[in-house]
Amino acid sequence: MLMTACGGAGSHPSADSAPPSVPASGSPSASPTLSAADAAKAKILATYQGFWKIQEEAYSTGNLNGLPVNTYAVGQAAAGITSSVDYYNSQHLVVRGHPQLSPQVTSVNLTTAPYSATITDCVDTTTFVPVDATTGQPEKLNSSVHRHIWTFTATYDNVQWYINSGSINRSGTC
Structure with a gap:
């Protein structure tokens, strides 16, 4: 079970598009101030990248x-990593390469606890392939489609963000 994802553009303004804060003197500050949502997004994406590095x-x-x-995954997401490792081991496979990620x-939700977020990603697994653990020969895959949209959920536990679930949309590509 390989976890992957595809991204859609968010409707939230980025920190780059936010106006700079203006100090009491009336002159712009040297750098823009991040909103709480933008700061959360940066932490969520860092958690997401860590989640993939672990995988x-x-x-x-x-x-x-x-x-x-x-540190990065709880619930279904953590269980998915464990079951994927178990599956690959049972098939005498390891995965070589790196997926191409484009998360958004x-x-x-920073209004109601527990805080939550949705990450959408187009994960391209063209160069992230299972191979025979002994010979290194690529495993024959059931599909030649390597780009799918994944949707992940993340939650905040008052200390840090965690990825807690993910689902793949196999009905299309990205």
Whole structure:
């Protein structure tokens, strides 16, 4: 079970498009001030990147020993990593390469606890392929389509953001 994702553009303005803050003197400050939503988005994307790095390492080595999965993933997302490692091991496979990610935080709820977010990503697994762990020969895949839209949810526990679930849309590509 390989986790992957495809992105849609968010409707929220980026920090780059936010007007600079103006100090009491009336002159613009040296750098713009991030809104709470923009600061949260940056932390969510950092968590998401860590979530993928953990998967890459786990799938390429065939084990989770020493990997801080729970630093980035909880619930279904953490269980998915574990079950994917188990599946690849049962098939004598490891995964080589790196997926191409293009995540967008498409919604953020900072109003009602627990805070939550949605990440949409177009994950391209063209160069992230399962291979025989002994011979290195690529595994024959059921599909030649390597780009799919994934939607992930993230939650905040008053300390940090975690990826807690993900789903793939196999009915199309991105």
